[in-house]
Amino acid sequence: MLISVLANLLVTPMVMSRIRLVGLHDILAMPVQREVLENSPLFGGMTPYQVRKAILISELHEIAAGTRLIEQGTMGSSMYVVVSGELEVVRRDDAAERRLALLRPGDVLGEIGFVRATHRTADVRALGPVSLLRFDRDKLAKDLRFFPGIVAKLNFNISCILGQRLADLVESSDAAQGARPAE
Numbered sequence: 001m002l003i004s005v006l007a008n009l010l011v012t013p014m015v016m017s018r019i020r021l022v023g024l025h026d027i028l029a030m031p032v033q034r035e036v037l038e039n040s041p042l043f044g045g046m047t048p049y050q051v052r053k054a055i056l057i058s059e060l061h062e063i064a065a066g067t068r069l070i071e072q073g074t075m076g077s078s079m080y081v082v083v084s085g086e087l088e089v090v091r092r093d094d095a096a097e098r099r100l101a102l103l104r105p106g107d108v109l110g111e112i113g114f115v116r117a118t119h120r121t122a123d124v125r126a127l128g129p130v131s132l133l134r135f136d137r138d139k140l141a142k143d144l145r146f147f148p149g150i151v152a153k154l155n156f157n158i159s160c161i162l163g164q165r166l167a168d169l170v171e172s173s174d175a176a177q178g179a180r181p182a183e
Contacts, residue, residue: 037133040081040106041164044157050150057143058133063126070110070124077137079114079158082107085130091122102127111158111165 037043043051060083063069070076072092082105089101089109100122103109109124114137144151 036083036105037081040108041161042079042081042108042154042157044160046150046153046157050147050153053147054144054150054154055133057140058135061132061134063130063132065126065128067126067130068123069126069130069132070120070122072120072123074120075117076110076113076120077117079108079110079135079137080132081135082109083131083133086127087124087130088127089122089124108158108161111161115158115162 037055038048038051043054046054058081061080069080069087072090082103084105087103087109088099089103090097091100103124110120112118113120114135140154141151144154
C-alpha cells in the first residue's frame, strides 16, 4: 500500500506534467467553445455527458498563425476539432496550390487518417492563432473501450462526416464536368 501511495504522489504528477489533457475545468472555463463543440458534427446526437467524456480524453493544442498542422503526404492517425480560430486546407499538385476548404470552430479535420492509416491528402495551415482538440485513434480506442456507446456514436458521426465530404466532392466534380465544353 505504501508503494501505491508513493507511486500516486511521485509518478502520476511526473506523467501528467508531460501530457496536456483537456480537463473539465478547461471546458467549463470557455462557454463559447463549449457551445461550439457541442454543435460540432463529431458530437451530433450525443448527450452532454457523452460529449464531455469524449472531450476529456482529447488533448488541447494551441498553434500559432502560419503553423502547418498537417502536411500533405505524411502519415497520421490524429483527428482534430477546431475550438477557435481558422485554418485553410490546401492541396498541392505539381507546383500549384488550391484551397479546398476554410475550417472554422466546430469543424473536423484529419478524419481520414483517423479512420485508416494513410497518407494525408492536403496541407492544413493556421490562418491565425488556433485552438484544437486532438483525438488520437489508438488512445481513443484504449480509453473508450469501457464506453462502447460513446465509441459507437463517434464512429457513426465520423462516417457521416466522411459521407458528406464524399458527396461534396462528387457534386464539385459533376459541376466541373458540366462547366467544361463538350469535346
